[in-house]
Amino acid sequence: MADLYLKNLESERRQLWATCRLKGLPRGSEERLRIAAIDEAIAAHKAKTRG
Template structure:
């Protein structure tokens, strides 16, 4: 079965990252902070799923 939560997190991260690259946003902006939060959530989810 597809992991919809994982797909949603990855999709949001990908779109935010593209927007940051396009706009040239610096570190510390809300978008970049959200990407860091998504990275943490992805790592936690993958760790929970692995064991």
């Protein structure tokens, strides 16, 4: 079964990353901070599902 939560997080991360690349946003921007938060959420979710 597809993990929709994980797919949603990864999709949002890809969108934010593309926006950052197009606009040339610096590391401390809101979008970059959100990407870092999403990375943590993805890692936590994968660790939880693996056991």
